Amino acid sequence: MGKQVRRHIIFYGRVQGVGFRYRAYYAARQYGLGGWVKNRYDGTVEMEVQGDEWNIGALLDFLHKQNHIRIERIKSEEIAPQQEGQKFQILY
Numbered sequence: 001m002g003k004q005v006r007r008h009i010i011f012y013g014r015v016q017g018v019g020f021r022y023r024a025y026y027a028a029r030q031y032g033l034g035g036w037v038k039n040r041y042d043g044t045v046e047m048e049v050q051g052d053e054w055n056i057g058a059l060l061d062f063l064h065k066q067n068h069i070r071i072e073r074i075k076s077e078e079i080a081p082q083q084e085g086q087k088f089q090i091l092y
Contacts, residue, residue: 013072
């Protein structure tokens with residue numbers, strides 16, 4: 001497994017009301033990633049995701065390929081990793 005990184009990501013576009021959080025949750029769990037995803041009041045979706053770079057990239061690629069989701073822009077920054085073993089979850 002590669003170096004553990006944590007990214008704070010904001011997704012812009014048609015990302016609410018299209019199953020984005022559920023699909024992100026499902027894929028993150030499949031790729032063994034930790035973190036969370038939640039809708040924001042301004043119509044964007046916010047995510048913190050932790051794992052190796054390859055799996056985070058695979059998650060983002062998966063989300064880009066989903067029907068009904070249209071990601072127009074992503075704002076992403078690397079932040080300090082948290083403790084190991086955190087499961088990915090949907091926040092409300």
